[in-house]
Amino acid sequence: MFITPKFLISCILTGFLFISLNTFGQTLPPSQPDPPKNWHVLDLKADGYYGISLVQAYQFISGLKSKPVIVGVIDSGIDTLQKDLQGVLWVNPKEKPGNGKDDDHNGYTDDVHGWDFLGGPGGKADFSETEEEVREYHRLKGKYLSLTAETAENKKEYAYWANVKTEYDSTVTKARIETSQLSPIMNAMVETSGYIRHALNLKANQTFTKADVEHLQTTNDTLLEVKNLWVIAFSDEVSTSTNVKVLKELSEYMAKLNNSINPDLEARKRIVGDDPNILDHKPYGNNILKYNDASHGTEVAGLIGAIRNNDYGIDGVADNVKLMAIKAIPIGDEYDKDEVSAIHYAVDNGAKVINMSFGKKISPHKEWVDEAFKYAAAHDVLLVLAAGNDNKDVDAKPDYPNDTFADGSATDADNVINVGASGLKADENLAAAFSNYGQKNVDLFAPGVKITSTDSDAETITDDGTSFSAPIVTGIAALILEYYPDLSARQVKQAIMESATPLKGTMVLKPGTKEKVDFTTLSKSGGIVNARKALEIASKMKGERKK
Numbered sequence: 001m002f003i004t005p006k007f008l009i010s011c012i013l014t015g016f017l018f019i020s021l022n023t024f025g026q027t028l029p030p031s032q033p034d035p036p037k038n039w040h041v042l043d044l045k046a047d048g049y050y051g052i053s054l055v056q057a058y059q060f061i062s063g064l065k066s067k068p069v070i071v072g073v074i075d076s077g078i079d080t081l082q083k084d085l086q087g088v089l090w091v092n093p094k095e096k097p098g099n100g101k102d103d104d105h106n107g108y109t110d111d112v113h114g115w116d117f118l119g120g121p122g123g124k125a126d127f128s129e130t131e132e133e134v135r136e137y138h139r140l141k142g143k144y145l146s147l148t149a150e151t152a153e154n155k156k157e158y159a160y161w162a163n164v165k166t167e168y169d170s171t172v173t174k175a176r177i178e179t180s181q182l183s184p185i186m187n188a189m190v191e192t193s194g195y196i197r198h199a200l201n202l203k204a205n206q207t208f209t210k211a212d213v214e215h216l217q218t219t220n221d222t223l224l225e226v227k228n229l230w231v232i233a234f235s236d237e238v239s240t241s242t243n244v245k246v247l248k249e250l251s252e253y254m255a256k257l258n259n260s261i262n263p264d265l266e267a268r269k270r271i272v273g274d275d276p277n278i279l280d281h282k283p284y285g286n287n288i289l290k291y292n293d294a295s296h297g298t299e300v301a302g303l304i305g306a307i308r309n310n311d312y313g314i315d316g317v318a319d320n321v322k323l324m325a326i327k328a329i330p331i332g333d334e335y336d337k338d339e340v341s342a343i344h345y346a347v348d349n350g351a352k353v354i355n356m357s358f359g360k361k362i363s364p365h366k367e368w369v370d371e372a373f374k375y376a377a378a379h380d381v382l383l384v385l386a387a388g389n390d391n392k393d394v395d396a397k398p399d400y401p402n403d404t405f406a407d408g409s410a411t412d413a414d415n416v417i418n419v420g421a422s423g424l425k426a427d428e429n430l431a432a433a434f435s436n437y438g439q440k441n442v443d444l445f446a447p448g449v450k451i452t453s454t455d456s457d458a459e460t461i462t463d464d465g466t467s468f469s470a471p472i473v474t475g476i477a478a479l480i481l482e483y484y485p486d487l488s489a490r491q492v493k494q495a496i497m498e499s500a501t502p503l504k505g506t507m508v509l510k511p512g513t514k515e516k517v518d519f520t521t522l523s524k525s526g527g528i529v530n531a532r533k534a535l536e537i538a539s540k541m542k543g544e545r546k547k
Contacts, residue, residue, distance in 0.1 A: 031210075031231075031235070031239075034238045034239050034450075035049065035424050035450055036049070037462070038051075038315065038452070039051055039424055039450070040451055040472060041054035041315070041531075042054075042055075043055065043532075044426060049424055049425065050422060050423070050425060050426055050430065050447070052317070052446065052447065052472060052528075052530055052531045052532075053531055053533070054317060054531050054532075056532040057531035057532040057534075058319075059532075060535050060536060060539075061483050061535055066319065066320040066483050067481075067482055067485050068320050068322055069318070069321050069322070069353065069478045069481045069482050069485075070090055070321070070324055070349070070350045070352060071304055071305065071318075071321050071323055071324065071351060071352070071353045071354070071355065071474060072326055072342075072345075072346030072347075072351035073114075073297060073300055073301050073304065073326060073355050073471075074328050074329065074339070074343070074346065074354060074355065074356050075296060075297030075300050075301075075325075075326070075355070075357060076127070076291075076293045076294055076295070076296045076297040076327060076330070077288075077290050077291060077293070077294040077297045077298075077325060077327035078114075078289050078290065078294060078297045078301050078327075079290050079294050079295075079456035080289055080290060080325065081290075082298055082313075082455075083312055084306040084307055085301060085302065085305075085307070085323065086307070088305045088306070088316070088321060089322065090322040090324040090325075091112060092104065092111055092113070092349065095110060095112055097110065107283035108287070108345070109287065110287045111287050112287065113289060113324070114289055114324045114326045114327070114345075115285055115286075115287060115326055115327070115345055116286050116287060116289055116327035116328075117285040117326070117328040117338045117345075118271075118285065118328060118330055118338065119272065119285040119286030119287070119288055120271040120272045120273055121273070123286065124271050125271065125291050125327070126267050126268050126271040127293045127330045128259065128264075128267070128293075128331050128332060129267065129330040129331065129332030129333060129334075129335075130259040130260055130264075130332050131260060131332060131333045131360065131361070132333040132335075132360045132361065132364065133164050133167035133168045133171055133361055133362045134168060134172070134263050135263070135265065135333075136164045136362055136364055137164055137168035138263065138265055139277075140164060143161075144157075144158060144161040160364075164362060167361050171260050172260055172261060175258075175260040175261050176261060179257045179258065182250070182253075182254055182257075183254070186251070189229070189233065189246075189250070190247065192226040193208075193243055195222075195223060195226045196208050196212075196213060196216070196226060196230060196243070199216055199218065199223055200212055200216065207242040207244050208243050209240055209243075210234035210238070213227060213230045213231055214231060214234075234246065236464070237462070238450060238452075238462045240462075241462065245461070252331060256331060256332060259332060268335075272284060272285065274337075276335040276336075276337045276338070277337075277365070279340060279368050281341075281344075284341075285327075285341075290456065291327075293330070293331050294456040295456040296329075296357070296467065297325065297327070297329075298453075298455055299453040299461060299463060299467075299468065300355060300453075300468065300470075301454065301471075302314055302453040302455075303316060303317065303468060303471040303472055303475060304316055304317060304321060304474050304475045305318045305319075305323050305475065306453070306454050312459070313454050313459050314452060314453055314460060317471075317472060318475045318478040318479045319479070319482070321475075321478045321482070324346055324349060326345060326346060328341070328342040329357075329358045334358050336363055336364060336365040336369050337365065337368065339369050339372065339401060340365075340368045340372040343372040343373070343376055343383075344372060344375060347376050347379045351381060352381055352382065352478075352489075353383075353384065353474055353477045354376065354382070354383050355384050355470055355474040356383060356384065356385045356386065356401070356470070357385075357465075357467035357468070358386065358467075359385070359387075359388045359399040360399065361399065363401065366400065366401075366406045367406050367407070369401045370405040370406055370407065373401070373405070374405075374409075376415060377413060377415040380415070380488055380489050380545055380546065381415060381489060382415050382417070382477055382493060383415055383417070384416075384417045384419060384470050384471075384473050384474040384477060385401065385402070385416065385418045385419065385470060386419060386467050386469065386470040387421070387435060387437070387438075387442045388435075388436035388466055389421075389435065389465050389466055389467075390434075391433060391434050391513075392437075392511075392512070393436075393437060394418075394436050394437070394438040394442060395440045395441050396438075398441065402418070402441060403416040403418075404441070411440075414489065414490040414493060415489040415490060416493075417443050417444070417473060417477075417493055417496060419442070419443065419444060419466060419472075419529075420432070420435045420437055420442045420446075420448075420466060421434065421435040421445065421446070421448025421464070421465065421466045421468075421469040422445040422446060422448060422449070422469070422528050423448075423449045424447075424450065426506065427508075428507065428508050428516065429509060430506065430508045431445065431508045431509065431511050432449050432511065433509065434464065434465070434512075435469075436466065436511070437510070438522070438523070439521055439523065439524060440524065441524075443523060443525055444496070444527060445469065445500070445523055445527070445528045445529070446469040446472045446473050446528060446529045447468075447469060447472055447528075448466050448467075449464050450462055450464065451463060451464070451465075451468040451469075453468065473529055476496060476499075476529060476531045476534055477493075477496060480495060480496075480538045483535070484535075484538045484539065484541070484543065485545070486543020486544075487538060487541055487543045487544070488543070488544045488545045488546075490544075491538070491543070491544060491545075492538070494541075495535075495538040496529055497525050498525075498533070498537050499527075499529055499530040499531070499532075499534035499537060500523075500526070500527030500529050500530065501527045501530070501533070502525065502526035503518075503519040503520060503526060503527050504518065504519075504526065505518065506519040508522075510522070
């Protein structure tokens with residue numbers, strides 16, 4: 001599941017209340033200036049932004065030779081035509097493009113740049129799904145809805161069902177409330193777009209930006225109400241963000257809410273054709289990597305390895321990577337089977353680091369995913385996870401996937417890094433308000449607020465989320481392996497963890513609250529990743545990677 005646009009929804013609901021109360025005398029929050037679009041790679045001491053010190057990192061390795069590193073990107077797919085990704089996409093050396101044959105006999109026909117585990121015949125893809133708790137509720141309700149803990153024969157499965165039902169009830173209740181709140185607001189925003197365009201002398205097909213709205217001067221009461229609504233809807237966006245982006249995110253979010261209330265439970269079978277509750281390792285899917293939902297995966301890929309110094313788009317963190325696109329994450333929750341298939345595919349095709357910017361509340365086949373994590377570990381592959389965007393303590397209430405294995409064999413795997421999202425400055429907002437946290441289960445933080453990256457069908461886009469913190473860490477991991485290829489996944493994790501200096505005494509707002517806590521209480525390392533320090537630590541290690 002990708003980042004839920006919580007701030008967008010919160011701002012729009014707040015804006016609607018503001019307009020409904022007709023509080024013209026109330027002062028809107030002042031607009032914050034845009035940060036540099038590359039703030040996440042800057043240095044705190046040199047630039048004033050709590051980035052990863054990437055310039056200093058490249059100075060440290062200046063003059064050294066690098067080796068290419070294959071990075072698996074398990075996500076929503078990638079726009080393989082994005083200019084900033086040309087030349088850095090992985091190319092299957094044993095596959096002949098477009099001949100309709102499985103040249104390398106790996107079970108995947110024409111998998112030139114990767115594979116789509118959500119794909120089906122006829123070029124279709126199951127890219128719009130519901131939450132796992134919704135799927136599981138409908139799968140199990142016939143068996144357990146009329147039973148109790150006392151009458152159920154299988155106590156373990158009933159306990160699982162009880163958890164599923166609790167999550168389902170919460171999800172569906174929230175979806176119904178927010179749908180009723182957002183539907184009239186969505187309609188109002190679509191209708192009022194015309195007012196703004198007219199006031200700005202724009203054509204019907206032209207977009208307007210946050211800056212356009214903020215600079216709009218009017219004494220007309222109706223237009224002022226419209227302006228205030230849009231100002232608040234734009235409030236967490238950068239100045240170049242457009243009305244199309246805001247409406248697209250709101251529309252997608254409402255579609256997701258509707259899919260919780262009225263789920264299409266046959267989509268998977270109808271489109272992909274497999275049974276997601278049977279793991280037989282038989283190939284399924286197709287080789288189409290770009291659909292309408294490819295923006296998220298393209299953003300993630302760009303942060304890891306977009307072409308550097310080409311005067312276009314952004315500069316990725318790593319300078320010598322090959323990005324393997326693996327589509328397995330829909331709008332909604334991913335299937336455990338697809339996670340497993342995607343990890344195995346990446347490992348089997350040579351990935352040394354895998355980025356996993358997704359997560360969910362329920363994992364019906366966690367033992368399958370645990371096995372895939374162990375498979376990656378056995379092949380010395382590093383997994384980098386996004387911690388999630390529900391501002392919750394994942395020590396108390398876990399997100400999935402995670403490296404606390406169901407069989408008790410591990411609670412903190414050597415080849416797994418779980419990443420929270422940090423803010424721009426060394427102030428009380430250093431921990432992003434949406435980020436999950438946990439002193440045991442979140443390893444460290446990385447920039448995740450107003451992060452600019454490549455976009456599908458466009459130059460750049462700016463978004464928030466641990467989804468974008470994780471690939472920044474993935475990029476650092478790849479950079480380490482480029483220049484120190486003898487290091488094992490365990491050693492790369494160690495270097496990255498030790499680069500995050502514990503920020504003891506730095507008091508920040510605990511995500512989702514007004515309570516101030518020491519930053520070190522929010523993750524295992526207690527700090528923020530630093531590329532320069534990670535490379536220096538890595539340079540002093542004796543490699544233990546098996547040849």
